[in-house]
Amino acid sequence: DTAVSQTPKYLVTQMGNDKSIKCEQNLGHDTMYWYKQDSKKFLKIMFSYNNKELIINETVPNRFSPKSPDKAHLNLHINSLELGDSAVYFCASSQGYGFVSDTQYFGPGTRLTVL
């Protein structure tokens, strides 16, 4: 009955590798997000998609590329991983079209460690 799920939960990899994190929601929501939580627990939005359309694209390196095959899935692909990419990445979803009133429901997070 998991509402927003992410895989994997932990990801340990070497610098320079390419990796993907998958996210799926079964809430029937129209909008999905990626957030990054750094080592100081600070949360910042990275991307948002509504029904496969990119609606928020914050200033993140272009090594990060989101892909939404359908409105229930939003994956995050990261190329040429760097030490500074180590963080917890959260996927979230909300019902509306990215409205100010939308409540976002978060997945369990993926802890990425780059060695």
Place this chain on the structure above:
Amino acid sequence: AQKVTQAQTEISVVEKEDVTLDCVYETRDTTYYLFWYKQPPSGELVFLIRRNSFDEQNEISGRYSWNFQKSTSSFNFTITASQVVDSAVYFCALSCETSGSRLTFGEGTQLTVNP
């Protein structure tokens, strides 16, 4: 630009004490929403409450209560008769009309409830 400040980085209390977590926000928008999320040691982000800028009524849910005061731009969270299971990082967040569904998070408050 919008901003959320949670000045209390860490709070430690003894079980059964009441504790208030402070949240101060900044925005020039007249329409905005405020949120509280809980991040327990297991790491997931759990939605607690959403409040819009036009509703200043206080809200109570069991041992949790929220006090929204537009005059001081504050949205404080009180836990009554705290329990060990309340130990977590608590985040206050803001979404504004001009920024759509982007959530701006505070830095979080680490609450530790000791037996």
